[in-house]
Amino acid sequence: MSEISPAFGGSRVSRRQALGAAAVGAAAVGGLLAGSGNALAQVASAAVRVTEQRERAVVVGSGFGGGVSALRLAQAGVSTLVLERGLRWPTGPNADTFCRFANMDNRSAWLTDHSVVPGVDKTWTPYTGVIEAVEGNGMTANCGAAVGGGSIMYHGMTLQPTKANFAASMPMAANLYDELNLWAYPRVANMLGISTIPDDILKTDPYKSSRLFNDVATKSGLKPFRVPLPIDWSFVRGELDGRYAPTYTTSDIAFGVNNGGKHSIDVTYLAAAEATGRVRVATLHVVKDIAMDANKRWVLLVDRIDTAGVVQEKIRITADAVFLNAGSPGTTRLLVKSRAKGLIPDLPDSIGTQWGNNGDRIYAWIGMNGDAGTQQGGPACVGGAAPLSPIPLTIIHAGAPAALEGVKLMTVVGFGVVPAAGTWAYDATKDDAVLTWPLAADAALQTLIAARAVAGGGVMVDTNTAAPSTWHSLGGVPMGSAVDMNGRVTGHKGLYVLDGSRIPGSTGACNPSMTIAALAEHSMSRIVASDVGRVF
Numbered sequence: 337m338s339e340i341s342p343a344f345g346g347s348r349v350s351r352r353q354a355l356g357a358a359a360v361g362a363a364a365v366g367g368l369l370a371g372s373g374n375a376l377a378q379v380a381s382a383a384v385r386v387t388e389q390r391e392r393a394v395v396v397g398s399g400f401g402g403g404v405s406a407l408r409l410a411q412a413g414v415s416t417l418v419l420e421r422g423l424r425w426p427t428g429p430n431a432d433t434f435c436r437f438a439n440m441d442n443r444s445a446w447l448t449d450h451s452v453v454p455g456v457d458k459t460w461t462p463y464t465g466v467i468e469a470v471e472g473n474g475m476t477a478n479c480g481a482a483v484g485g486g487s488i489m490y491h492g493m494t495l496q497p498t499k500a501n502f503a504a505s506m507p508m509a510a511n512l513y514d515e516l517n518l519w520a521y522p523r524v525a526n527m528l529g530i531s532t533i534p535d536d537i538l539k540t541d542p543y544k545s546s547r548l549f550n551d552v553a554t555k556s557g558l559k560p561f562r563v564p565l566p567i568d569w570s571f572v573r574g575e576l577d578g579r580y581a582p583t584y585t586t587s588d589i590a591f592g593v594n595n596g597g598k599h600s601i602d603v604t605y606l607a608a609a610e611a612t613g614r615v616r617v618a619t620l621h622v623v624k625d626i627a628m629d630a631n632k633r634w635v636l637l638v639d640r641i642d643t644a645g646v647v648q649e650k651i652r653i654t655a656d657a658v659f660l661n662a663g664s665p666g667t668t669r670l671l672v673k674s675r676a677k678g679l680i681p682d683l684p685d686s687i688g689t690q691w692g693n694n695g696d697r698i699y700a701w702i703g704m705n706g707d708a709g710t711q712q713g714g715p716a717c718v719g720g721a722a723p724l725s726p727i728p729l730t731i732i733h734a735g736a737p738a739a740l741e742g743v744k745l746m747t748v749v750g751f752g753v754v755p756a757a758g759t760w761a762y763d764a765t766k767d768d769a770v771l772t773w774p775l776a777a778d779a780a781l782q783t784l785i786a787a788r789a790v791a792g793g794g795v796m797v798d799t800n801t802a803a804p805s806t807w808h809s810l811g812g813v814p815m816g817s818a819v820d821m822n823g824r825v826t827g828h829k830g831l832y833v834l835d836g837s838r839i840p841g842s843t844g845a846c847n848p849s850m851t852i853a854a855l856a857e858h859s860m861s862r863i864v865a866s867d868v869g870r871v872f
């Protein structure tokens with residue numbers, strides 16, 4: 337593996353050389369480092385070095401979009417630098433890589449002094465932990481902050497939407513579906529090694545709640561199915577036969593799976609990309625701004641931080657091509673900032689619009705007709721679809737890591753097609769873009785989800801009422817207006833967006849990762865064919 341911190345490869349040039357070049361002479365860019373009154377200039381001090389670097393292609397973010405981009409660029413012969421703000425989290429049998437739910441610590445949260453889990457009253461020293469909670473008006477967007485992005489702490493539900501549901505969420509991309517179905521979704525499935533829970537595991541005690549879900553789902557008029565997961569089930573068997581400490585079998589996976597066996601992006605797409613020798617991954621590198629220079633090249637202003645978030649070095653990277661894959665909140669924030677600060681001229685007006693939460697909501701299903709048990713195995717391996725619902729929706733059982741003795745409780749997640757009603761606006765006092773989500777936007781969907789579940793017995797408690805949040809942030813840089821169908825930013829050669837930010841609000845009543853990756857595969861095939869060697 338090519339770990340690149342603090343000094344990474346590529347053609348690093350001296351500050352003097354670079355500053356002397358016309359290529360980095362744009363006033364807006366220079367102002368960010370030398371000027372006064374902005375956050376970057378304030379953070380910079382005499383003690384923080386500023387270095388310059390030249391790259392052909394840079395990928396920002398190492399999740400689904402980033403992993404696919406890096407691998408396909410490398411295979412096309414393009415030397416590529418991946419900038420990732422988070423850390424690597426290597427796992428293996430009986431590892432103690434991630435904190436557990438009952439003993440939550442600073443590894444769970446990105447540079448905060450408190451837990452990002454609502455209701456958990458714990459404080460600590462800030463650390464570059466795995467989840468960032470991006471607080472907006474009416475919605476907190478939770479997202480991954482690690483090498484591998486959201487694949488590190490996600491359950492791994494890997495669902496492909498039906499053609500009709502795909503079109504309901506993404507009408508502008510409906511004509512891509514047949515091709516995605518033919519090769520892009522299968523390619524992702526193959527790379528992630530997905531499979532459903534085997535019968536012998538589903539029969540065991542820890543999966544009692546999953547069996548019960550199948551039973552009550554049918555009574556609720558849902559069509560039960562087993563959820564495809566990127567899991568090596570032999571690791572679950574290792575827990576069941578006592579070789580490994582429980583983590584899958586207790587659903588203690590909210591911050592990552594300690595035992596390993598999960599085919600996350602760091603050990604699949606990124607590992608394959610690095611194995612080509614053309615991809616370098618720079619961890620703890622936070623992209624603060626993106627600008628265009630006088631020669632229409634892309635300039636990334638990057639802070640290299642330590643695990644406490646303290647800036648160790650400021651780096652200005654000039655690149656021929658930039659692939660923004662910082663996730664829906666990350667990419668949207670960067671581009672909304674660039675437009676507001678005039679760092680890139682003529683960015684599309686639609687940047688910062690068409691954001692949605694995928695209808696994602698966590699419910700506690702209490703008193704359903706049967707005992708779900710106190711040990712509820714995971715990852716979320718059974719779900720139910722509602723084929724005739726007026727709004728496409730899916731409900732999946734995700735085991736509770738701390739189910740209560742004597743309480744018949746099962747946690748379920750529901751999601752579906754929602755209007756992409758969220759917007760992001762620049763706030764100069766924070767030097768950041770802030771999300772606003774109208775709470776009523778997914779109300780009709782939630783009414784349908786709750787009614788479905790209740791039909792199976794018991795009551796549904798919406799755990800998001802007090803503090804609305806989502807794990808499924810989507811949109812902000814929508815396809816069809818801000819970017820074309822291949823992720824090219826409108827009017828800006830060499831600038832691409834291939835992550836969840838280009839999907840307007842929902843992914844056809846499915847968890848998003850499979851569709852983000854499949855669309856990235858599709859776009860990269862076009863970009864490699866048309867842009868490599870021509871645009872960059």
Ligand SMILES: Cc1cc2nc3c(=O)[nH]c(=O)nc-3n(C[C@H](O)[C@H](O)[C@H](O)COP(=O)(O)OP(=O)(O)OC[C@H]3O[C@@H](n4cnc5c(N)ncnc54)[C@H](O)[C@@H]3O)c2cc1C
Pocket residue numbers: 396397398399400401402419420421422467478479480481482483484485486487489490491492493494495590621622623624661662663664666667807808809834835836837847848849850852
């Ligand atoms: C707890 C949790 C559970 C989930 N469960 C599921 C599930 O079971 N199934 C599913 O399909 N989806 C799930 N999701 C959602 C899924 O993880 C995301 O939809 C997916 O990861 C988004 O992919 P992406 O490529 O858009 O961005 P991400 O995977 O989020 O990757 C973005 C990367 O960019 C990095 N980054 C951000 N800003 C910067 C910056 N300024 N500089 C440098 N790097 C930056 C981040 O650290 C991150 O690594 C879950 C999410 C969470 C948080």
